[in-house]
Amino acid sequence: MPNRSDTKVITPALLRDWALPVPSGGKDARGTVLVVGGSRFTPGAVLLAGVAALRAGAGVLQLATAESTAAALSIQVPEALVVGLPETSAGAVAGRSGDRLSDLVAEADVVAVGPGLNDIDETLRLLHVVCDAAPSDTALVLDAYALGALSHEPGLLVGAGRPVVLTPNLTEARHLLGRDVGEDLDAEAAELADRYDAVVSLFGHVADPDGGSWREESGDAGLGTSGSGDVRCGLLAGLLSRGARPAQAACWAAFAHAVSGQRLVPQYGRIGFLARELLAEIPHTIATV
Template sequence: MTDAPALTPNLLRGWPLPARDGAKDDRGGVLVVGGARRTPGAAALTGLTALRIGAGRLTLAVAGSVATALAVATPESGVLALPEDADGSPTGELPPHLADELGRADAVVVGPGLDEPQGSARLVRGVLAALGDADDAPAVLLDAFALGVLPGMADDVRLPPGRVVLTPNLAEAARLLDGDDPAPEEAAARVAARWGAVVTCAGRVAHPDGRVWASATGYAGLGTSGSGDVLAGAVAGLLAGGCPPEQAACWGTAVHGAAGDRLAARVGPLGYLARELADEVPAVLVELRP
C-alpha cells in the first residue's frame, strides 16, 4: 500500500470545516440510537462529543428503563425511550417518536451501547429503511454492535452511497471482512472497498474510491473504554455540520487523536478517561482553526 498523507495540522487547515453559525438547528442535529440498560453511557459519550465538536442539537434514543436516568444525567440532550426486552436490550422496534426524530436529524448514529444481535440488526434495518435514499437524507454512522451485525445483513441491507461512515476497531474490521484479520495499516481501506463507505479504523481513514489518510496523533492511552464512542461522536457531529463523510472522518480522527495527545502531556500516556477526551475537543478545534 502506498504511503497515506498524514492528517497534520497543515493538511487540516487547508481543508477547513464548514462555518457553523446561527441557532442550534442551523448547526446540525445528531440522533444517537443505542444504549442498552447495561451500557447507556456509550450513547451519552457519543452524543456529548458531537455537541463538543459543534453540533447544535442532540437526541439520545436508548432502552426505556434507562431513558429517564440518562435524561437527568445529560440535560443537554433530548432522550427517547426504545422498546426493550426483559434484559434491557432494545428490541429494534422503531416507535413513532423515533421516526419523527429521524426526520429532523442531520446525522444518525446507530450502535453505541447496543448489546444484543437480533435487536441491533432490526434497528439497523429499520433506521436505514426509514431514512431512505433521498439526496437530503441524514448522514449515517454505524458503530460498535451495529457493525457486528452488519455482515449478517449483507444480502438485504444496502448502505446508501456517499453518506455513510463506519468506525470499526480491528476486531470489528475482521468481522466486516468475513473473519479475515487485516493488518492495521490496511484495515480501513479493505473495509471501505468491501462496504462502499468511508471508514476510520486504527488511525487510518479510507474512502471507497481508494483515497487513504493516516493519523499523525495518538498515544496508547486512546485504547480505553469509551474512546471509540468519543470518536464516533466527533465524526457524527461533523457530519451534522455539513462535512462530507471523508472530511468528517479525517477531522474526527485527527481531533480524537490530538485530544489524546493533550491528555498524555498533562495526565500521562495512560490512565486518562474517555470523558476527558470529549472535554478536550473544543480546545483542539481552536488550535486547528486556519
C-alpha cells in the same frame, strides 16, 4: 474497485487546507444528531457519544436509548432530548418499528447507531428501522454492535448513495472482513470501504470508496480505554452535522480524538486518562488546528 491513491498523513497543515464548515445562525444551522444506542447496563456509551457530538459542533442532540435508563440520562445530559425505546427482557434495546423512533430518524441530519447496544439480532432490526426512515441524504455513523450487525447483512448500505462512516476496532473489522485483520491497516480500511460502499475509519486509518486514503499517526496507547470509541463515534457525528463531508469528518475526527488524548498526558500520563476526560479537550483541539 477504484484506483487507490497514495495514503496521506493527517497533519494540521492538511486539515487547514480542508477547513471544516463554520455554520452561521442558530442551532438548526449546525444540524441535529440522533444517537441510537445503550442498554439497561450501558447508558454511559450514549452519554459519551452524545456529548462528543455537541463538543464537535452539533446544534441539536437527541438520544434514543433503553427506556429504563432514559430518565437518568436526560438528567445527565440536560442539553439533549432523550427518548426511551422498548427493551428486551435482558435489557437490550428492541429493534421494533415505532412512530417515535422513525420520526426522530426522519428529522435528524446525522444518525449514529451502535454505542452501548448489546444484542446483534436486535441491532440489525434497528438498522433496518433507521435505513427505512432516514432520507437518502441523512448521514449514518455505525459503531460497535451496529458493525457486527452489518457484517450479517453486508449489502444493506451498498448502492444506496447515502453518506455513511464505519468506525470499526480490530475485532469489528475482523467480523466485517470475515477473516483476521492483516498488518497493513491502510489496505484493510480500503478493502472495507470498497466492500461496504462507505467511508471507513479503522484505528486512524481512513479510506473512502472513491479511492482516497489517509492515516493519523499521533494516536497513543491511552486512547485504548473503555468508552474512547464512543467518544470518537460522537465526535464524527458532530462534525458531519455541522456540514463536513464523510471523509473530511473521519480525518478531522481521527486527528481530534488522538490529539485530545495527547493533551491529557501531562496531567494523567499516557494511559491514566478516562474517555470522559477527552470530551472537554475536543473544542480546543479543533479550534487550534
